[in-house]
Amino acid sequence: MNDEYAESAEYIDILISPFWNDLGPALAAAIKDVDPSDGPIIDIGAGSGCGTTVIARYLPKAEIVAVEPSPGLRSALLAKVSADAALRRRVTVLPERFLEADLPDRLSLAVAMNVIGHFSPPERHRIWGLLAERLAPNGRVVLNLQPPSEPIAVPDTVSSTVDVGRRRYEGSARAEPTGDRTLTWYMTYRTYQGHDLVDERRASYTWHLLTERQLRDELAQANLQLRHLEPADLGMCVITRAKTQR
Ligand SMILES: C[S@@+](CC[C@H](N)C(=O)[O-])C[C@H]1O[C@@H](n2cnc3c(N)ncnc32)[C@H](O)[C@@H]1O
Structure with missing residues (x-):
């Protein structure tokens, strides 16, 4: 899988x-x-x-x-x-x-x-x-x-930020249309300690619009x-x- x-x-x-x-x-x-x-x-x-x-x-x-x-x-x-x-x-x-x-x-x-x-x-x-x-x-x-339910581009936006101990975790997302009824979401996850970026991960997945x-x-x-x-x-x-x- x-x-x-x-x-x-x-x-x-x-x-x-x-x-x-x-x-x-x-x-x-x-x-x-x-x-x-x-x-x-x-x-x-x-x-x-x-x-x-x-x-x-x-x-x-x-x-x-x-x-x-x-x-x-x-x-x-x-x-x-x-x-x-x-x-x-x-x-x-x-x-x-x-x-x-x-x-x-x-x-x-x-x-x-x-x-x-x-x-x-x-x-x-x-x-x-x-x-x-x-x-x-x-x-x-x-x-x-x-949202969205239509195939439109979604600009990169920070969607969630959480502090845990000395570190701050942040998730942002953007989307690009990939067909009449699908988007691809591009997710970026970052960890900061103070102002230093200490980890960055990327994930993407297809999303069927409805x-x-x-x-x-x-x-x-x-x-x-x-x-x-x-x-x-x-x-x-x-x-x-x-x-x-x-
Ligand atoms: C955005 S997360 C939402 C998790 C949870 N429902 C929540 O709202 O906190 C989407 C979840 O759907 C699961 N998922 C994706 N495809 C699936 C499938 N075919 N069958 C069951 N779960 C699936 C993913 O592994 C992921 O955990």
Whole structure:
């Protein structure tokens, strides 16, 4: 497997955590009334586990399956899970890519945060089919759509900075369109001690663009429907079974 996070794994948890200051409460609000007795929960592309821990906190009886193919990020995820006895009992970490993982037959919730752009249109088609088949009748999917949704260049911008001890860690990102429906994100991660740059890593990955309208159309084909969540700037939505027409 090509691990697009191999170079950046050391940086991801500390630099994505600040984004979870807003995403965490929004995810909590979207899932807190899920009935975990309907089936386990899957966290698709769980990364270092920022979302997994939110799910675990707000659904304390739920069984969670966290799917994370990147070995570096999975190490951070497993460390978070194993550090907490309650999480260790009820979180299973799977190392496969989502569509290759052996998943529970019935699901009360699927969460896909900051990940949907990693999947191509044919892969998304398979994902919606799989979720439509396995979601419990009252089950739901929570995901976010990240801008841009059109193939435009994004200038290099520092997205996150965190101080740890005497060092400052910084992540910046720029994007270039690579087709009608894809971008390549170019990420740069830097470590400073004082004013000295002591480490610099680069990573890049393809991101499949997805508008809300396109997502609605794809979901309708699988008999699923989408609803926006507030605040709108987080791009979060809830997906449920479409109401059957009489
Ligand atoms: C930007 S990170 C987001 C991590 C986490 N969901 C969060 O928001 O903190 C995207 C994650 O998706 C994972 N990923 C990429 N392709 C995947 C696939 N085919 N199946 C499952 N996860 C995948 C990556 O390894 C990475 O951990």
